[in-house]
Amino acid sequence: MIHKYTLNGMFIVLDVNSGAVHIVDELVYDILDYYREADTDTIVQKLSDKYGEDDIRTAISELDELVAARQLFTPDTYAAVAPFVKKREPVVKALCLHIAHDCNLKCKYCFAEEGEYHGKRELMSAEVGKKAIDMLIKTSGARKNLEIDFFGGEPLMNFGVVKEIVEYARSIENEHGKKFRFTITTNGILLDDEKLDYINKNMHNLVLSIDGRKEVNDRMRPRAGGQGSYDNIVPKFQKAAESRNQTDYYVRGTFTRHNLDFSEDVMHLADLGFKQISVEPVVADLSEDYAIQESDLPAIFKEYENLTNKIKERREKGEWFNFFHFMIDLTGGPCVIKRLVGCGSGTEYLAVSPSGDLYPCHQFVGRPEFKMGTVDTGVVNTDIRCDFENCNVYNKPACKECWARFYCSGGCVANSYNTHGDLISPYEIGCEMQRKRIECAIYLKACEE
Amino acid sequence: MTHIKTLNTKLLQNTVEKGGCGECQTSCQSACKTSCTVANQACENR
Numbered sequence A: 001m002i003h004k005y006t007l008n009g010m011f012i013v014l015d016v017n018s019g020a021v022h023i024v025d026e027l028v029y030d031i032l033d034y035y036r037e038a039d040t041d042t043i044v045q046k047l048s049d050k051y052g053e054d055d056i057r058t059a060i061s062e063l064d065e066l067v068a069a070r071q072l073f074t075p076d077t078y079a080a081v082a083p084f085v086k087k088r089e090p091v092v093k094a095l096c097l098h099i100a101h102d103c104n105l106k107c108k109y110c111f112a113e114e115g116e117y118h119g120k121r122e123l124m125s126a127e128v129g130k131k132a133i134d135m136l137i138k139t140s141g142a143r144k145n146l147e148i149d150f151f152g153g154e155p156l157m158n159f160g161v162v163k164e165i166v167e168y169a170r171s172i173e174n175e176h177g178k179k180f181r182f183t184i185t186t187n188g189i190l191l192d193d194e195k196l197d198y199i200n201k202n203m204h205n206l207v208l209s210i211d212g213r214k215e216v217n218d219r220m221r222p223r224a225g226g227q228g229s230y231d232n233i234v235p236k237f238q239k240a241a242e243s244r245n246q247t248d249y250y251v252r253g254t255f256t257r258h259n260l261d262f263s264e265d266v267m268h269l270a271d272l273g274f275k276q277i278s279v280e281p282v283v284a285d286l287s288e289d290y291a292i293q294e295s296d297l298p299a300i301f302k303e304y305e306n307l308t309n310k311i312k313e314r315r316e317k318g319e320w321f322n323f324f325h326f327m328i329d330l331t332g333g334p335c336v337i338k339r340l341v342g343c344g345s346g347t348e349y350l351a352v353s354p355s356g357d358l359y360p361c362h363q364f365v366g367r368p369e370f371k372m373g374t375v376d377t378g379v380v381n382t383d384i385r386c387d388f389e390n391c392n393v394y395n396k397p398a399c400k401e402c403w404a405r406f407y408c409s410g411g412c413v414a415n416s417y418n419t420h421g422d423l424i425s426p427y428e429i430g431c432e433m434q435r436k437r438i439e440c441a442i443y444l445k446a447c448e449e
Numbered sequence B: 001m002t003h004i005k006t007l008n009t010k011l012l013q014n015t016v017e018k019g020g021c022g023e024c025q026t027s028c029q030s031a032c033k034t035s036c037t038v039a040n041q042a043c044e045n046r
């Protein structure tokens, strides 16, 4: 399978199963419409109005070379490794700790319902957190690198417990041959020098939530009294980014139907001096006024192209910043097995509620039908784990046919569940945007070569 | 090649044999997290 597209006059061909990327001329691009079905003479005849015969024949022989080198129309042989993935000993290597189901902002699009997650306001105790650490060590088998993500609500509302958990984990990691990496997400309201200092010393990554321009941010991210959060958080975030040498952090924002010109928000964040930026489409019930509708897609595609061009322009001027959603690692990147299974929710990755219940991921927290166990018992509902284990691209009919499958890995299971009520039917609007982003990302890479 | 320029990529078929060690980071793809395409994840087992 191949995927070909043009962007800004560049002709790009992706070989899906090998991951090879070819920049071609228009002739080759046209030949590929017939290459698999027709023989050389037929192709020459079909294209003779537009191109000379010698050129067509040379181009076809070049394509033949790529096929022989397994860089074009490479067969898909990975379905055979998919069952192997399932037979791996179930290990957990990452936990999302819901440190506080409470929040000091009232963000309109929050899937956690202003921090409450279909439940009541609640803070995690240090005891539950430590049990989660113990459980992770026990269930992580031979894996060395373990991840803990402090999530909320707003984790800084329970920062004392965060520290206790970090210290506990550090005190026992060596004896178990493990290495913990911590990440914390915050809206910034409670961020001060002391907390920042602690975070810089102990956390591998820091996620700072801000949507972009002041009016955009304040519309969707108001404080309890209705006033905006922008003025409060921007100086703190700038300081935090600098104190981390502009690496190992992200400012992350959400765009909605209200700001389909979101490239302006990305550039605004870049103008504020941030070098690590992520701005992503909101995931929301379609009945919400800010939800992205299918009819918005053409405008969004155009906007991703605008953003691509703006990023390219800045980079050419030497003003580099990283847009997370356009990052793609063509020369490295993960093995194909990782690319089959994706996020690992419900298997390698679990979320822990404030009271210590286990769920497949942060988006399922508080849904009783997805409760998998507790930090005391570990995973006891193995049926749920099994359902999530089965989530690989070969078990998702739409993904099996999709050219983006080894970049995307089958998308977000929670989105599938929220839109279709099952775990294997992708959220189509999300897919359309995902594919567009991959096209833009590969184009940017090609420009840099 | 005169009509085709191939970018330097890691070929997926060469990652099957040594792959699957599982040391790499998990990768949430939803908007509420540091979401990303799996394809930009680092491999810890080069």
Ligand code: SF4
Binding pocket: A393, A396, A398, A399, A400, A402, A403, A404, A405, A406, A408, A409, A410, A411, A412, A426, A427, A430, A431, A432, A434, A435
């Ligand atoms: S873009 Fe959609 S269909 Fe394609 S692999 Fe991702 S989830 Fe599956």
Ligand code: SF4
Binding pocket: A343, A344, A345, A349, A360, A361, A362, A363, A411, A412, A413, A414, A415, B027, B028, B029, B030, B033
């Ligand atoms: S199911 Fe979705 S929200 Fe949950 S971890 Fe996976 S990508 Fe993230």
